Amino acid sequence: MFGALARRLFGSANDRLVKSLRKTVDKINALEPSLAGLTDEALRAKTDEFKERLAKGETLDDLLVEAFAVVREAAKRTLGQRHFDVQLIGGMVLHQGGIAEMRTGEGKTLVATLATYLNALEGKGVHVVTVNDYLARRDAGWMGQIYQFLGMSVGVIVPGLDDDQRRAAYAADITYGTNNEFGFDYLRDNMRHSLDAMVQRGHHFAIVDEVDSILIDEARTPLIISGPTDDSSELYRAVDKLIRQLEPDDWEKDEKQRSVSLTEKGQEHIQALLGEAGLLKSPDLYDIENISLVHHVQQALRAHKVFSRDVDYIVKDQKVVIIDEFTGRMMEGRRYSDGLHQALEAKEGVPIQAENQTLASITFQNYFRLYDKLAGMTGTAATEAAEFAEIYRLNVVEIPTHRPMIRKDEDDEVYRTAREKNAAIVAEIEAAHAKGQPVLVGTVSIEKSEQLSEILKAKGIPHQVLNARYHEQEAYIIAQAGKIGAVTIATNMAGRGTDIQLGGNAEMRIAQELPPEERRGPKAEAIRAEVEALREKVRELGGLYIIGTERHESRRIDNQLRGRSGRQGDPGRSKFFLSLEDDLMRRFGSERMDGMLQRLGLKEGEAIIHPWINKALEKAQQKVEAYNFEIRKQLLKFDDVMNDQRKVVYEQRRELMEAEDVSDTVRDMRCQVIEDLVAKYIPEKAYPEQWDVEHLHAEVKRYLNLDLPIAEWAREEGIADQEIRERLIKASDELAQRKVEEYGEPLMRMAEKSLLLQILDHLWKEHLLHLDHLRQGIHLRGYAQRDPLNEYKREAFDLFSAMLSNLRQTVTQVLSHLEVRMQQPEPEPAPAALAPPPRPRPIQMAAASPAAGTTALAGADILEANPSDPAIWSRTPRNAPCPCGSGKKYKQCHGRIA
Structure with missing residues (x-):
């Protein structure tokens, strides 16, 4: 009580910090008139001036006011966008190595340019980390206009680049890319055999977009580079057939822990089935000889009873592709470890790929702790502030909105069954669609988004579905989700990176409908005017209506969905519909509540609506979040042991x-x-x-x-x-x-x-x-x-x-034991006068009696350069003597790069 009173009188610590930063904002604003009078060349010359001042001993903090003012002016000239005062505050928080929590639509992408430019002046490289390749490419091209205008180079790391392209991208002043690409490049660099082959040049400063998604949601899954081991695909198929024969009472499932185990009866049943199939190496399943078989049985059981198709994974092009539970995106190239992925492939009847052995691994927690300075931005970080502080030493600062938030967040409606809930959702969508109000419906899985889509098709309501199956068109679908009468069903809304603008996105429409030569003419202006008129109409209808079909186990995911409405002072509305059959409700004892509601006489189609229910659900979510935090913390403690050795x-x-x-x-x-x-x-x-x-x-x-x-x-x-x-x-x-x-x-x-x-x-x-x-x-x-x-x-x-x-x-x-042998070739018949000198074969190194297990290492061809054949000198290691006999290293002689 006293704490609340003190906050009312003196403001919270967050409020006081934001207030202190406003003094710096005033100084930046004071420079705006003088910078506006500079020519483009004079403004660009500021970059060299800043670098010279740094070389003479000034610090980045000394340059902050001027550098931020220069970036703002460059943004006005290149993008036609001017940083708001609250965006300048967000930029300062990023520069200080904190997390800027800014609502959706507040322009986080533009905010990052301030701290990125300032820190890139040191010449050590700045990494801007995005959640997908589309955003990395888009932001590098979009925000790159500001940096290039100011004389800085920009690189982008996406899949499919070769080592030379990656090296060039990392050598740029500012490098955009995804967390996966940065992490895997780090691991690959530490498997190279020469410094010249490495692509990264250090870890100076990183700004992580959607920081909660990357540093928390994805932190449970380490990055792993692996190589193939012995093939055991037939064993997976054989065990999969037997698992299908188990009875319901042969196994028991713990939904809270997402685990499954055999009952005593199940152990006897599977042992008998394995015996009949001739797979047991000794009579007792739990003998040491059968330990590998027990592992296969356990993974097959998990694949069938814990993991669900179209929820945890989808089958595409004869492959099992993991679905990111937080963003709803396909995670191409990622595989479950420890044989689970092979068990899923056996379950779905697709080709089983070989199991892999770990060659290198790192968690995102330990990768991002490599950076000298780390910062992040997101719309939802306050709920995980304790974790950010404990694991990454990052403080979360809530940045106020540019315009007041006027979205109306309504209490949840709770129904007894999923059927009643779906009927209420469809009725709500019909009512909003009939008057033209755009609706965004959030689901927790692909399966549920497609179920709802089928119901809407039957009702004749036109709609768009955005999930992992259709993620290629996601930017366009999201950008146009604010049009009059639009109905969009989306699986999770974390890190989409595209704002929903009421009336539609004019620039996206211009890019789609007009050829490049007409995008600055009267047709483009007509589209902008039409969209502006539609925007006013949607505002009158109440703005974007957010409907949640289920509560997620993380409050952040729910807040991300809600945050899509009410951007930049727009009106909006949000409501969640739940049933006692939902996963979260079932995990927290919905059976007792169901019995109580039936006794109280709750009728078919009636819902319970009360603020107390919202509070109870929030507490349930907090319990799950705390449990998941403990999992991540425990994972990190174990990985820290390996990290010290790594x-x-x-x-x-x-x-x-x-x-x-x-x-x-x-x-x-x-x-x-x-x-x-x-x-x-x-x-x-x-x-x-x-x-x-x-x-x-x-x-x-x-x-x-x-x-x-x-x-x-x-x-x-x-x-x-x-x-x-x-x-x-x-x-x-x-x-x-x-x-x-x-x-x-x-x-x-x-x-x-x-x-x-x-x-x-x-x-x-x-x-x-x-x-x-x-x-x-x-x-x-x-x-x-x-x-x-x-x-x-x-x-x-x-x-x-x-x-x-x-x-x-x-x-x-x-x-x-090493021996070097010069093998001479067979003599070639040639006229004596024209016979060339005998050409030496590649020099080989081999152990005369090598240790067991090291033959492959010792017997490798180490040097294949030949002094008489310049055509193959390029195979010479860069630090070896040049084959021409000059006495210089190859990289300083014939291997020199011009």
Whole structure:
């Protein structure tokens, strides 16, 4: 009570912050007249002036007022749009590394240009992250006019670009792209074998559009680059057939947890079915030999009982395509992991693609925490402010609207059954359509949008459907959803990126209806005048009417739907229709409420309407949001363990690629292997009689390729472990030096670097697989009263230590056994006078007796350049000596890029 009173007297912390930023807005406004008098060239010259001032020691904060004023003036001249005062406040929040919560239609895309331009002046690159490729292309072209006018370069990252195009886009001052593209490029860069092949140039500053959708909704699913493993598609099909034979009481489903498990009866039934099919390797399903089979059964059960077609996924072109539960879009190229996607493919009878093994992965949380500074903007972030603060250290600032909000948000109507609810929705749509008021109907799944579409078709009501099946036309459908009499059914409205303008979108109509040469003439003006007249008519009808057919488990998704109406001070109306059969209501005990309503005599078609119901639903949504937050937080805690290791490996890789010579690293590894061998077989303070000389000799021969008289050394008077260690190091150094003298230093240095990177990548891939397996079963430690997270941290550290030890041993072993062979070709018949000098075959490196599992790494062709054939010099690694014999590196000689 006292808090509410204090807020009324002094304003909230948000209000005070916004008020303090208005002083800066006044300073920006004061510069507007003087900048308006500058020529285009003089305004463009401001960019160079700002860069010079930064070089002399001024900060971005010192330049903010002038830079924002310059961007506003450039926007007026290029786009014909002037930043409102509240947009300037939003730009300041972004520059400070916060989240600007701005209502739909307040011009977030334009707001981003202010902070983007200011931070791009440092020359380190700014990434603007969008939720789909269409918006990345659109915004780069649209807002790019401002940046290019001011002398800055703009790049865009979309699927289908090659590495050179990506590198050029990242080299631009400002780069637009999707979260997936940025994340996957980061992972791919850390699988390259030279710095020249990398495409990204660092993580300086990112502005994330629809920040709640990307950093919260998608944070539960990590980005994974994977490679194929053994094919087991027949087993998926066989298990799928058996799952279909289960009875309803063979399994039990937990809707809150979205999980399913076999009952005791179900376990016996599936075991009998597997036995009859000859799939069991031992009589008991839960024997260790059948552990893989149990996994297949569990995933097939989930595919059938938890995942629904046209809700969680669709089948398109003989493929199972995941549907983003928050935006309703298809997620092309994304697959469920751990065999679930294969189980869905078996369920739907489409070709089963091979299972994959993780080669690299990262969560969006950890990817975006790589940036030195992060900012975001959205229409709905306040409900998740605590999560943004805890996970990303981002403060949410609510930016006031340019014009007062006059939309009318009505109380929900709750019906007993989905049939009654649908009848009420259709009646409401009919009434609004009859008077010409545009209607936007929000559904939670494709299945439900198509059910409603069928009912409207039967009633003869013309309408548009926007879901994952028709997302190609989404920008046009959304832009025209405010026309008189328009009825649009949409599956979730997160991150559509296109405003619904009352009366329709004039610019979209001009682009659709007129050829390019007529888009500035009288026909275009006629369309604009017609749309303006229609806009006034729609305002008189009450604006856009939003109808929600169900409450989503997240309040933000409901608010995003509501936020489509009432933009820029327009009138509007919104109402949600619910039934006790809806998912959210069913999860929170609708059976008891149904019984109570029947006892109270609620008639067919009657609804309950009361503000208390809205509050109860909001509390239910808060519970689900809190539960999902805990899932994401737990995911992050586990991923942080891997992230610490990922950073070490990626930093080590980068140092190796940057180094001209890794011989010191290789020698340190070799010395550490010798230390470990001596410590293992010659224990500290042990007598020579207690030394395990035989095994030490065998291991030295295995790892160092040295046949040394260790047994004789052990019989020498007064010898100790330290002297043995020194002799082994000396002998291994001499062997390494002999190889350098025999094959040449440039070739050996290149071989060391190449093999070191290959072996590191191979072992890191195996390590990720081990961590995946460890994580799947670690929760069982809870039954032994142990904290699964602490157990995971401890065992993951042990596995990482083992991986580093394995790396040292494998690198030492492969390089010690390495041989370089020059293979001469068969002599070719030719006249003696004209016979060319014999052409050497590619130089190959191979281990004489390599370690198990490293043959593929050691036997690779490392160098294929031939001094006598300039046509194939391009295959030379860029840091290797040029084959022409100049003594320079290839990249500085014949490999030089003009």
